[in-house]
Each structure stands twice: as C-alpha cells, then as structure tokens.
Amino acid sequence: xxxxxxxxxxxxxxxxxxxxxxxxxxxxxxxxxxxxxxxxxxxxxxxxxxxxxxxxxxxxxxxxxxxxxxxxxxxxxxxxxxxxxxxxxxxxxxxxxxxxxxxxxxxxxxxxxxxxxxxxxxxxxxxxxxxxxxxxxxxxxxxxxxxxxxxxxxxxxxxxxxxxxxxxxxxxxxxxxxxxxxxxxxxxxxxxxx
Numbered sequence: 001x002x003x004x005x006x007x008x009x010x011x012x013x014x015x016x017x018x019x020x021x022x023x024x025x026x027x028x029x030x031x032x033x034x035x036x037x038x039x040x041x042x043x044x045x046x047x048x049x050x051x052x053x054x055x056x057x058x059x060x061x062x063x064x065x066x067x068x069x070x071x072x073x074x075x076x077x078x079x080x081x082x083x084x085x086x087x088x089x090x091x092x093x094x095x096x097x098x099x100x101x102x103x104x105x106x107x108x109x110x111x112x113x114x115x116x117x118x119x120x121x122x123x124x125x126x127x128x129x130x131x132x133x134x135x136x137x138x139x140x141x142x143x144x145x146x147x148x149x150x151x152x153x154x155x156x157x158x159x160x161x162x163x164x165x166x167x168x169x170x171x172x173x174x175x176x177x178x179x180x181x182x183x184x185x186x187x188x189x190x191x192x193x194x
Contacts, residue, residue, distance in 0.1 A: 012050045014040045020061040024110040028058055028118060059121035065107040066129020073136045085140035086156075093160045094180045108157075109164040133157065159183060 003011065018040040022031045033054050034044045051057045076092055077085040093106070108130065115126045134153050141156065143149035163183030167176040 008049070011040075011042055011046065015042065015047070015050055015057070016061050016064050019057050020065050020107075021104075023058065023061060023114075024105055024107065027111070028114045033057075055118075055120065055122070058118065059125050062107060062111070062115065062122045063125040063129065066126065066132070069106065069108075070129065070132045070136060073133060077136060077140055082140065086137075089137065089140065090156075090160065090184055094163060094183045096177070096180065105168065106161065106164060108161045109168065112161070130157075 015036065019036050022036055022039060033047050036057075037044045037047050047057075051060065072092070073089055076088040080088045107126070112126075115123055134150065134157060137157055138146070138149040138153035141149045141152045143152055160183060163179055167179045170176050170179070
C-alpha cells in the first residue's frame with residue numbers, strides 16, 4: 001500500500017525522532033534497524049524507502065539533534081536580556097532532566113565517543129552542529145576579543161558536557177545533583193573569570 005507524501009514525511013520524521021532517542025539511550029551499535037522501526041511503529045521493510053543505510057540514519061539523526069539544540073539555544077538567547085542569556089543556556093543545559101534519562105540527554109554528552117569512533121558523515125554533522133552551538137555560546141560570553149569569547153565558549157561547553165557526563169555516570173543522586181550545581185557556579189555568569 002502506497003502512502004501519501006505527507007505520511008511518508010511524517011514516517012521519516014518519526015523514524016529520526018525514535019532513532020535519536022534510541023541512539024542516545026543505547027548507542028549506535030546497541031539497536032538494530034528492525035528494533036528501531038518497531039519502536040517507531042513501522043515495518044522493517046519500509047526503512048530503506050527513507051534511508052540508504054543505518055549509517056545514513058545515524059548521520060541524519062545526529063544532524064537533526066544538533067539543529068534542535070541550536071534552535072533551543074537561539075531561542076533562549078532571544079528570550080533573555082543579553083547579560084542573562086548565558087545563565088539561561090547553562091541552566092537549561094544542566095537541568096536535571098538532561099542527566100536523568102538517557103533518551104532525553106544531550107547528543108554531545110551521550111554520543112560523542114560513539115561519534116568519534118564512527119567518523120564519516122555523522123562526525124561531520126556533529127562537528128558542524130558543535131560549531132553552530134559554539135557560535136551561539138560565544139555570542140553571549142563576555143570577553144575582550146572574539147578569540148577570547150570563543151575560547152571561553154569552548155571551555156564552557158566542555159565543562160557543561162563534562163558535568164552532564166559525570167552526573168550521568170555516578171550512582172549517587174545527591175552527588176549527581178552536586179556536580180550539576182557546581183557546573184552552574186563555574187560556568188554561569190557569576191563566575192569571577194568572565
């Protein structure tokens with residue numbers, strides 16, 4: 001049975017959404033195409049009408065996840081006064097939901113090691129997405145020069161991602177909360193080195 005173009009687009013979007021969640025939860029090698037399609041409520045045979053391969057889906061899902069993050073960060077900066085924008089990004093990124101559930105966690109925090117091992121288009125999409133996020137972060141970071149702002153933005157991003165990774169890895173909820181809270185202090189606008 002043929003599906004309409006609108007339905008095909010909805011199916012593709014659903015596959016990408018489910019894959020993005022499942023990849024963050026299980027890693028790229030932790031789930032196969034058949035299980036991804038089942039989770040999306042679609043048949044395995046329909047996969048290749050949307051994607052050339054699992055690697056193609058991985059690259060597309062990474063690209064979409066990074067775009068969503070950039071859209072969220074852009075919206076946060078637009079909703080705040082310039083001096084409050086960095087704090088809004090930090091607060092949002094270090095929110096408990098980001099470290100509690102794997103499927104809702106950040107692509108950077110959950111999949112960076114898989115992406116580094118995977119290479120190819122997924123690594124290119126991740127690199128491009130990371131640069132876009134850094135540009136947004138640098139635009140709200142204090143500094144005397146653009147180079148200074150970019151360096152601070154890179155350090156802030158590395159700290160934010162590291163805080164989420166550590167909070168996810170420990171098995172002590174109070175300690176995880178402490179890690180996330182410390183990230184807010186160090187990388188938030190109240191930091192003395194900004």
